[in-house]
Amino acid sequence: MQAIGKSPQEQPNNDSDHCSSGHEGSFLDDFSxxxxxxxxxxxxxxxxxxxxxxxxxxxxxxxxDASIAITRCGTEATISELADFICAAxxxxxxxxxxxxxxxxxxxxxxxxxxxxxxxxxxEKKRQKGLENGDDEGVRLPxxxxxxxxxxxxxxVTRRTLSEAAIGPPFFYYENVALAPKGVWQxxxxxLYDVExxxxxSKHFCAAAxxxxxxxxxxxxxxxxxxxxxxxxxxxxxxxxxxxxPAWDERTKLNCLQTCIASAKLTEKIRKAxxxxxxxxPLHVQKFIMDECRKWNLVWVGRNKVAPLEADEVEMxxxxxxxxxxxxxxxxxxxxxxxxxxxxxxxxAYHLSSLKDLFPGGINVLSLFSGIGGAEVxxxxxxxxxxxxxxxxxSNVNRSIMSCWWEQTNQTxxxxxxxDVQHLTADRxxxxxxxxxxxxxxxxxxxxxxxxxxxxxxxxxxxxxxxSLFFDYCRILDVVKNLTSRYS
DNA sequence: ATAATAATGAAACTCGCG
DNA sequence: CGCGAGTTTCATTATTAT
Numbered sequence: 395m396q397a398i399g400k401s402p403q404e405q406p407n408n409d410s411d412h413c414s415s416g417h418e419g420s421f422l423d424d425f426s427x428x429x430x431x432x433x434x435x436x437x438x439x440x441x442x443x444x445x446x447x448x449x450x451x452x453x454x455x456x457x458x459d460a461s462i463a464i465t466r467c468g469t470e471a472t473i474s475e476l477a478d479f480i481c482a483a484x485x486x487x488x489x490x491x492x493x494x495x496x497x498x499x500x501x502x503x504x505x506x507x508x509x510x511x512x513x514x515x516x517x518e519k520k521r522q523k524g525l526e527n528g529d530d531e532g533v534r535l536p537x538x539x540x541x542x543x544x545x546x547x548x549x550x551v552t553r554r555t556l557s558e559a560a561i562g563p564p565f566f567y568y569e570n571v572a573l574a575p576k577g578v579w580q581x582x583x584x585x586l587y588d589v590e591x592x593x594x595x596s597k598h599f600c601a602a603a604x605x606x607x608x609x610x611x612x613x614x615x616x617x618x619x620x621x622x623x624x625x626x627x628x629x630x631x632x633x634x635x636x637x638x639x640p641a642w643d644e645r646t647k648l649n650c651l652q653t654c655i656a657s658a659k660l661t662e663k664i665r666k667a668x669x670x671x672x673x674x675x676p677l678h679v680q681k682f683i684m685d686e687c688r689k690w691n692l693v694w695v696g697r698n699k700v701a702p703l704e705a706d707e708v709e710m711x712x713x714x715x716x717x718x719x720x721x722x723x724x725x726x727x728x729x730x731x732x733x734x735x736x737x738x739x740x741x742x743a744y745h746l747s748s749l750k751d752l753f754p755g756g757i758n759v760l761s762l763f764s765g766i767g768g769a770e771v772x773x774x775x776x777x778x779x780x781x782x783x784x785x786x787x788x789s790n791v792n793r794s795i796m797s798c799w800w801e802q803t804n805q806t807x808x809x810x811x812x813x814d815v816q817h818l819t820a821d822r823x824x825x826x827x828x829x830x831x832x833x834x835x836x837x838x839x840x841x842x843x844x845x846x847x848x849x850x851x852x853x854x855x856x857x858x859x860x861x862s863l864f865f866d867y868c869r870i871l872d873v874v875k876n877l878t879s880r881y882s
Numbered sequence: 883a884t885a886a887t888a889a890t891g892a893a894a895c896t897c898g899c900g
Numbered sequence: 901c902g903c904g905a906g907t908t909t910c911a912t913t914a915t916t917a918t
Contacts, residue, residue, distance in 0.1 A: 569910095570910085571909080571910060573908075573909060603908085603909095604910080605908085605909085606910085649907095649908065649909080650908075650909060650910075651910080652909075652910065652911075653910065653911060654911065654912095685907095688907080688908080689907095689908085689909090731910095731911095733910090734910055734911090735910045736910075737910095765910095839910080841910090842910050842911090843910085843911070843912090845910090846909065846910060846911060847908070847909035847911090848908095848909050848910080848911045848912090849909090849911045849912070850911070850912065850913090851911080851912050851913070852911090852912075853911090
C-alpha cells in the first residue's frame with residue numbers, strides 16, 4: 395500500500411492550500427530560468443500541457459499543484475516526473491513548516507532553501523532521465539528473459555521478499571509489454587507496491603517470442619507448466635512449412651505475434667525476387683527476404699512462397715483452443731487484433747499455477763481488460779475452478795468470444811460482464827463483493843497502445859490515451875485490497 | 883456502413899569490437 | 901567503457917473494396 399497510499403487521493407489533504415496560494419508567485423518567478431524558452435516549443439505543447447493537467451487531475455491531484463508542477467518541470471516532463479515533483483513539493487512544504495516553527499528564520503531564507511531543494515529534485519530527475527543506459531535504480535531486462543524461472547530452467551529464483559503492502563489477499567497479476575519507453579516500468583512497479591516485475595519472453599514456452607513484464611504477488615516456487623507442452627519450434631508448430639523452408643532461413647522461433655499481418659504485395663514481391671534465380675538467391679536477396687520475414691513473421695507455404703500466419707495458427711501459438719476466436723460475427727481483421735492483444739496462455743498459466751494448491755475449491759476472479767479471456771483459459775486449463783468471474787472488457791466482440799467459451803466449457807460458476815473499467819467504481823465493487831464474496835485474484839493487462847514499439851503515431855507512454863488505464867487497474871486493485879482486509 | 887488493404891519509422895534493446 | 905551496427909516491436913491511419 396505504499397505507492398498507492400502515498401498517492402493522489404489521500405495526499406493533498408494535509409497541506410494543499412498553502413501550497414498553492416502562498417508560494418505560487420515564487421514558483422512562477424522561477425520559471426524564467428527553466429530550460430528552453432522556445433516559442434515554438436511552448437505553443438506546440440499547449441495541448442500536451444492540457445492533457446497532462448487533465449491526467450494529473452484524474453490521478454487525484456489538486457489542479458493548482460498539478461499546474462505548478464507542469465510550470466516548474468516544463469511541458470516535456472513525464473507524468474511520473476510531475477507526480478514525483480508534487481510529492482517533493484509536499485515534503486519540502488512539510489519541512490518548511492517544521493523549520494518555520496522550530497527556528498525563526500527570515501522568510502526569504504525559507505524560500506531559498508525550498509527552492510534549492512526543489513531545484514535539486516528536478517535536476518536529479520533530469521539526471522536520471524539523461525542517463526541512457528541506466529544504473530542503480532533502472533529496471534533492467536534480464537538476459538535471457540526468463541523471469542524467476544521457466545519450465546526448462548525452473549527455480550532461477552525461488553524466494554523473494556515482497557513489501558508488506560504487496561502481500562495479498564488478493565493475489566494480483568498485471569501484464570504489459572516489456573519493451574516500453576524508459577521509465578514506464580519504474581512507474582508501474584512503484585504504483586504496484588514496488589513489486590519487481592518478472593520479465594519473460596514466451597519463446598521459452600512456445601514457438602513465438604512475446605516479451606512481457608508481469609507484476610504479481612504470486613508464490614514463485616513449485617510452479618508447473620500446462621500439459622501437453624506446446625510445440626516449441628516453428629517446425630513443430632507448423633510441420634507443413636518444413637517442406638518449403640530454405641536452409642538459409644535459420645529461424646526456429648517466430649517473432650512477436652502482433653495485430654497486423656503482411657500485405658499480399660509484399661509476399662508477391664518476395665516471390666518475384668526468388669523466381670529470378672535457380673536455387674539459392676544471392677546474399678543481398680536473402681538478406682532482404684529475411685528482414686521482411688522476421689518483420690512480418692512470414693512462413694514458407696510453397697516453392698518461393700511465403701505467407702503471413704493464419705488466425706488459426708496464431709490462436710494455436712498463443713495457447714488458445716482451436717476456433718476460440720472464430721465465428722460469432724468477428725471479422726478476420728478484428729480476429730488478428732484480438733489475438734495480437736492477448737496473453738500467451740502457457741506463459742500466464744505457468745505463473746498462475748501456484749494458485750492451484752491454494753484454492754482447491756476454486757477462486758473468484760476480477761479480470762480487468764479481459765480481452766478474449768487469456769487468464770480465464772489459463773486458469774481453466776490448470777484445473778482451477780472458476781467460481782465467479784467479473785470480467786471487464788470494452789470490446790463487445792471480445793465479450794462475446796468470452797461468453798461462447800464460457801458456455802462451451804460447461805463452466806459451473808458465474809460470469810459477470812462489465813464494459814468499462816472507468817465505470818467500475820468503489821461502490822460497484824463493494825456491491826459485487828457483497829454479492830459474490832471477495833476476490834481471490836485480480837488479473838489483467840492494461841492497454842499497451844501507447845507503449846508498444848510498433849506504434850508510429852502515439853507512443854506517448856503511460857500517460858497516453860489508452861495506456862493510462864493502467865491507473866484504473868491500480869485504483870481498482872487498491873479498492874479491492876482495502877475491502878478485502880476490512881472483511882477478513 | 884463495415885471490412886480488407888497497404889503505407890507509415892523510431893525507440894530501445896543486444897552484441898561485438900577497439 | 902563507449903560506440904556503432906544489427907535487431908525487434910500486444911499499432912495507427914488513410915485508402916480502397918465489399
